[in-house]
Amino acid sequence: MAGLLELAGKENLSLAGVVIRYQEELEGKPREEVRGIMAGRLRVMREAAQEGLTGDFRSPSGLVGGGGKFLEKWRRAGRSLSGTITARAIAIAMAVAEVNAAMGRVVAAPTAGSCGILPGVLFALEAEKGLAEDQLVDGLFAAAGIGIVAARQASLSGAALGCQAECGVATAMAAAAAVEMAGGKPEQAAAAAGVALQGLMGLVCDPVGGLVEIPCVMRNATGAAHALTAADIALAGVRCYIPFDEVIAAMVEVGRALPASLRETGTGGIAACPTARRLVE
Template sequence: MYNFKTLSELVELAKKENLSIVDIIIEREKGLTNKSEDEIRAKMGKALEVMREAIDTGLTENIKSTSGLSGGDAKLLVDAQRKGNTVTGMVLSSAISKAIAVAEVNAAMGRIVAVPTAGSCGILPGALLAVAEAKDLTDEVIIDGLFVASGIGLIIDKQATVSGAEGGCQAECGSAAAMAAGAIVYMLGGNEEQVLDAVAIALKNILGLICDPVGGLVEVPCIKRNAGGASNALTAAELALAGIKSHIPADEVIIAMKKVGEFLPPQLKETSLGGLAVTPTGCKIKEELLSK
């Protein structure tokens, strides 16, 4: 079984064994689960199905969270797209709407894939599937991208954290954006170094982001941060594929993210005791929720 703790180790191992990053990740999974490659790919295919179902639900159905704080924003974006009212163009607008759709389904207690967490669940599927649709990529290519994303997420979790309670929203939305950015670069034919550059850029862009859920719910500002995370992923992938390097290596960025998270006070790490959660409107929303 192949073992790796850092992104550089993963890339070096792939080069040494003359295998792709996807091959290394699948071989590791085979060693852990005693399942065949076909079984492992089929399981990832099921995860892709759940992602698509969540997007479809969020974009087409009139969903609403129990709190009433979220639901319907993804459909508003789709309506704007149909009218040609987009500022960013169809790929980015599609990624944003898909990301919000999944996050709204999560808030309404629907089925999602937590990649890497429920709070950041829309970023990876939103960004990946928007690009896949625009580039007419096959499911096999998308699934390969999901394996790359899983390897990136595994390494971030080993070296730092993907938990908002431990590292702030940089650990959730930042990790999700990094996973998506690296996966997109891989799906579009980028090399290993470009994958790592995309990861580094995405994480750098969101370094220090706090976790401050209003009323303790994963809705405000979490859902809109999924849109921001999808945008971040596409930006990082665009830069990396153009050959733009990250001066700070991805593994060092991951460690920096961990240290920043350690510096953040508890009030800014999912406790709802700081940031937007304690604004006058945030406090009012919390009181209204508690009175229900």
């Protein structure tokens, strides 16, 4: 992350700007083409959100489906406690995660289990702040920058490091995307990512019955709300002491210390609750 920020400072680029340049060089393709690929990913996210908010489906286990629709109805009725942007974000995040659980088509961001968090934050800000598609694409590139750092210095596998490496990193990515789209500096995007991940440090991977359903779908919704909180903390200028690189290193330490039962084996944490066991009997 330090390297990305240094480059951004030297070239006077946003976080998204640095990542787009990196991707251009890597692929040897012009900027517009690289942006176009990302816009394609955004379209799939939008279709998944649409399907999740309006479709009638359940996961093969029958345990999840329709939650995003409930939240959307609640929001439209003006009854949400969490405010307009957050209410939209959590409905979309849950809806997309449900589409994933039902073996629908999604964009892993960075993983499938955490695929609702970015679309939730992106489309909520689009609707409430009137953002253009180009700004959302910038948000995705900023998010990708955070994800690249996490993948290089840690891992994106719940089986290796717990849910902190999936929903935790997705939340950090969404926080950075929100800062980017709000016009924040690269340092603020990195700070938001760091704050987001600190808040989810140690999050375990404990899927009920080994399914990407409970608590994964709920965690996509809470992750989206959490990302907006972290973005606000960074944008407001609250001093965030621990650099993102060090937060990632801590996540690796913590993840390695997790027993196997809390790393995607479906044997500990929420998965081990009596009700959880009954649900998947």
